[in-house]
Amino acid sequence: MGIFSRLRTLISSNVNDMISKAEKPEKMLNQLIIDMNEQRIESMKAVAMAIADEKKLEREVMNQQAMSQEWERKAMLAVQAGKDDLAKEALLRKQEYENACMEYKKQWEAQKSAVEKLKVSLRELQNKIEEAQRKKNLLIARAKRAEAQQKIQDTISSVSGNRSAFDAFDRMAAKVDQMEAQADAAQELDDYSSNSSLEKQFAELEKSDTAADQLLLDLKAKMKALPDKEL
Numbered sequence: 323m324g325i326f327s328r329l330r331t332l333i334s335s336n337v338n339d340m341i342s343k344a345e346k347p348e349k350m351l352n353q354l355i356i357d358m359n360e361q362r363i364e365s366m367k368a369v370a371m372a373i374a375d376e377k378k379l380e381r382e383v384m385n386q387q388a389m390s391q392e393w394e395r396k397a398m399l400a401v402q403a404g405k406d407d408l409a410k411e412a413l414l415r416k417q418e419y420e421n422a423c424m425e426y427k428k429q430w431e432a433q434k435s436a437v438e439k440l441k442v443s444l445r446e447l448q449n450k451i452e453e454a455q456r457k458k459n460l461l462i463a464r465a466k467r468a469e470a471q472q473k474i475q476d477t478i479s480s481v482s483g484n485r486s487a488f489d490a491f492d493r494m495a496a497k498v499d500q501m502e503a504q505a506d507a508a509q510e511l512d513d514y515s516s517n518s519s520l521e522k523q524f525a526e527l528e529k530s531d532t533a534a535d536q537l538l539l540d541l542k543a544k545m546k547a548l549p550d551k552e553l
Contacts (some may be wrong), residue, residue, distance in 0.1 A: 347465035351458045358451045365447060369440045376437050379430035386423030390416050 393416035400409035 348462045351461055355451070355455055355458060358454060362444075362447060362451055365444055369437070369444050372433070372437050372440055376430065376433040379426055379433050383423055383426045383430050386419050386426055390419035390423060393419060 393412050397409045397412035397416060400406070400412055
């Protein structure tokens, strides 16, 4: 019957269009579910019309059968009344209704078979839509996770690629290290100079004291050697 061809065409065109425009998966999936449900409603209307046509044909079959039976009853009445010519006319009318009934019955059976196929297709469509609705949230969650991972990777790539700032930072750290080393060296030199001067002063003082002591000792020894009268 081709009533579902519009659904396939619409979904296919929407998917291709959305994917080509790189729309967000959540928006695309939600829109697809909306389109599916809208087409499901349209398909249900089409199936309902097909069922109505089937019922109409069924009623027509029953009506033709009833008319055939009615003309047969009239033919019997004519025979009972001894009016064979009238009975023949009635039988001809009965035959016309029987032929029409057979034609309507063929159409009704064909329509009934088509309706059953449409019902099966509609149930399959409903099942697919329900499955799509169940999968939608999972797909959205997966898409968001992938998007987050991509953002993290882009950030890492951006940071890794921006080497100039890191190189400048490393150079500044090295400069600070050098400044600290120079300051420590200067301090060490100052301390060494101070210690050397102090040690020199004490050395001279100790040298001076030792010389005076020796001179004093020498003098005392000399004085002991001299007679008392010479003192």
